[in-house]
Amino acid sequence: MPGMVVFRRRWSVGSDDLVLPALFLFLLHCAWLVVLSMVLFSLPYSLGQSCSVTLVDHGRGYLGILVSCLICEIAIMWLSMRGSILYTQPRDAVQYILYIRLAILLVELVYAVVGIIWLVQYYQPCSDVTAKNLTLGIVACNWLVIFSVLITLLCTFDPTGRTFVKLKATRRRQRNLTTYTLRHRLEEGQASSWTRRLKFIMCCTRAQDSQSDAYAEVAILFAEFFRDLDIVPSDIIAGLVLLRQRQRTKRSTILDQANNDILAFLSGMPVTRNTMYLDLKNSAEMAMYKEVCYYMLFALAAYGWPMYILRKPGCGLCHLASSCPCVSVSGSQLPQSVTVEEDNCCGCNVLAIRRHFLDQDLKQVHIVYTSCHDAVYETPFFVAVDHEKKKVIISIRGTLSPKDALTDLTGDAERLPVQEPQGIWLGHKGMVFSAEYIKKKLEQEMILSQAFGRDLGKGTKHYGLVIVGHSLGAGTAAILSFLLRPQYPTLHCYSYSPPGGLLSEDAMEISKEFVTAVVLGKDLVPRIGLPQLEGFRRHILEVLQKSDKPKWRIIMGGTKCIPKSELPMDERPLGPTDPAPSTRLWLHPSDLSIALSTSTPLYPPGRIIHVVHNHPPDRCCGQEEPTYSALWGDNKAFDEVIISPAMLNEHLPHMVMEGLNKVLKGYAPSEVQTQTEPGEMEAGGFLASPTLLSSPKHLPSTPSECSTAPSTPSESDTLPLTPAQISD
Structure with a gap:
């Protein structure tokens, strides 16, 4: 950072990216x-053979080329x-060494x-085997x-690179009209470039009008995010490493402060005396939580055969094959009352959904309708009847295709097509x-x-x-749920790992009446939206500007155990050998004052159950199993991306299922002291446990298997203990 300028064009690679x-x-040379x-x-x-003599001279000349290459590559590594x-x-x-190279x-x-010419002319008639092998090697x-x-050139080529360089030059000369024209050209070029990339990724799909609109909107989103930023991909990787270290240091600093109301950090979230844990000793709340676990099975089943095989890599394929009519003549046939739309020729998705419930011994669940139709703004889903729970269930699939990703990324605010009794109800457009x-x-299919x-x-x-x-x-x-609630006022929605930029504040508050959401640990998706992207962008630039370490050392430091001094976060006085700020920072385009376009704040829906865990300290080799617990989350608290290796893994549906079940398994009568991640200890230095932080009525009992009545946490569900009691 900034991108390297070669041949009067900016490239999507920095001069410090050439080490590897x-x-x-x-090494090759x-x-x-x-x-x-x-x-x-x-x-x-x-x-005596002309082919050998010619080739020896050719090989000696190539030795000179190799020596020249080695000298250039040593110089490039040293400078980078x-x-x-x-x-x-x-x-x-x-750049001058690159010209020579x-x-x-x-x-x-x-x-x-x-x-190649030598091989064409002499390979067959030449009897010198050594000469032949040497030529092939060269x-x-x-x-x-x-x-x-x-x-490498193809991957690092920036279509707007020449315009970018011209814009930088005109800004230095304060040419306002020219700057405006070049800026407009740059924005259009970046949007077009992102559109071409998206179309390349979606090259095998059939284009539709809605899909073309999604291309344009997502391309504008990416162009807006990188607008006026002279950064390269490796800068983002280094920024993530630095930002994670800063967040960990910040948490440790907060806990070390005297008279601090924060007792601990669990999964990156602060725990105070007002934090409300789920009281699983309360029968109503335990029943509600078991309902949350139970309906996660339906959300998991909606992913069809890919998720079924992923969860059962050993026998999943065999189970599907034994029921598939394409493979087995005796394979089970679907009942005539089941309507299936656009499944593959063997009906693998519907078979996987049925096998999913049979494996869980849920024989009272009958599938009524399954739609595998997948397009932008058109998500697959299935409808089932559960006679045991006396419910009709609509289960909607999550992201599983590039078309789903386009729907995810179309994140502008759109008015909900319902009558609002009060306030403004907006939602994620896609x-x-x-x-x-x-x-x-x-409605159409009844x-x-x-x-x-x-x-x-x-x-x-x-x-x-x-x-x-x-x-x-x-x-x-x-x-x-908003759309169907006028017709079905008693419906309830279970939203697992919902996107952070989903509902406006008014709609979010109303959704608490009929939506229960679940967030696992440091999951990225519930913390990401257009406003959060702006903050994330700003934080990345801040940590990059404060860093005084080479990029290669930062990235390597994120993959192994190293001293914290290798990743400094705090500003320090400039030394006599440090460069002046004007030379360390290129104020444009990496100016922190430049913000994204204004966007409406959107929040995750419903009453949020946040499944958190106490992680053992990071070690170079191996980790202990964390202890899981559940607390009531604040919708507005998920406003910052917490950088962690688990932020993507904890979004996967089967990981959410495991996390929910581990909360049940982890609740035992005994108070077991657990360990926390570095930077997640309470102020006195004592390890914090959910059972120790909760009131006596929160002491859990050993649960039985999953089964509801949503309950609202009361004031008595808070954390009344003092630091002295926690120290015990």
Whole structure:
């Protein structure tokens, strides 16, 4: 950072990113230099043959090229490791070494062409085996290097690079009209570039009008995020490492402060005396929590055969094959009353859903309708009747395809198509459209009427309605609940790992009446929305500006146990050898005053159950199993991305299922002291345990298996203990 300028064009690579590429080429050329030297000076040649004489001269010339390459690559590595991310002055000479290296590459290209010509003319008639092998080696080495360089150039090419350089130059000369024109061209070029990338990713899908609109909106989102930012991909990686270290240091500093109301940090969230844990000793609250665990099975089943095989890698495929009519003649057939839309030829998704419930011994769950239709703003879902719970369940699938990702990324605020009694009800645009699609589908196909009238003898007409989903499905389920609630006022929604940018504040408060959400640990998705992206962007720039370490050391430091001094976060006085701030920072385009376009704050829905865990300290080798507990989360507290290796893993649906079950398994009568992640200890230095932090009535009892009545936490559910009591 900033991007390297070569041939008057900015490239998507920094001058400090060349350490590894240069090292790769250096090792390759060293190996080939040793081999070529041994072949040329140790092995005998038939000098009477013209092909051998020509080739020996050619090989000796190539030795000179190898030596020149090694010198250039050593220089590139040495220069790239100098300076820091923003202090690029020690690396200014890199571009001139690159010019020399590219000139040598042209000579290598000539040698590669000459080698191919030699092979065409002499390979068959030449009887010198050594000469043949030497030629093949030289040609293979040449073309390997050439193709690697070409691929690197293709990956780092910035279509707007020339405009970016011109804009930088005009800003220095204060040419306002020219600057405005170039800025407009740059924004259009970046949006077009992101559109082409998205279309390349979606090249195998059929284009639709809604999909084209999604391309444009998502491209604008990415262009807006990177607007006026002269950063390269590796800067973001380094920024994540630095930001994680800053967050950990900040938590430790807060806990070390005297008279601090924060007792501990669990999964990155502060725990105070006002934090409300789920009182699982209370029968109503335990029943509610078991309902949350139970309906997660339906959200998990909506993913179909990919998730079924992922969860059962050993026998999952065999179970599906034994029931598949394409493989087994005796495979089980679907009942005629099940309507299936756009499943594959073998019906693998519906079979996986059925097997999922049979494996859980839920024989009273009958599938009524399954839609595997997948498009932008059109999410797959299924409808089932659960005779044991006396519920009709709509389960909506989460993100599983590039089309789903486009729906996720269309995150502007859209008005909910319902009558608002008060306030303004806004929601995530892509998920509002998905909810409208499912509602329209339910009405056109009369799916709910079929479900409620499926077995009148069992009273299905009086069953309740439950809507569930995970991730994209969680957001769509919450918004669909708004759309169906006028017709089904007693419905309830279970939203697992919902997106953070989902509902406006007014809609979020209303959703607490009928939506229960679940967030696991440091899950990224419930903490991400357009406003959060702006804060994340600003924090990344802040830590990059404060860093005085080379990028390669920062990134390597994020993959191993190193002293904290290697990743400094706090500002320090400038020393006599430190560069002045004006030379360390390129104030534009990496200016912190530049913000994203204003966006409406959106929040995760419903009453949030936050499943947290006490992690043991990080170690170089191995970790102990963390202890899980559940507390009531604040919707507005999920406003910052917590950088952690688990922030993506804890979003996976089967991990959410495991986390919910571990809360039940972890609740035991005894108070067991647990360990916390570094920076997650209470102020006195004592390890904090959920059972120790909760009141006596929170002491859990050993639960039985999962089964509801949502309860509202009361004032008595707070944490009344003093630090002295916690120390015990």
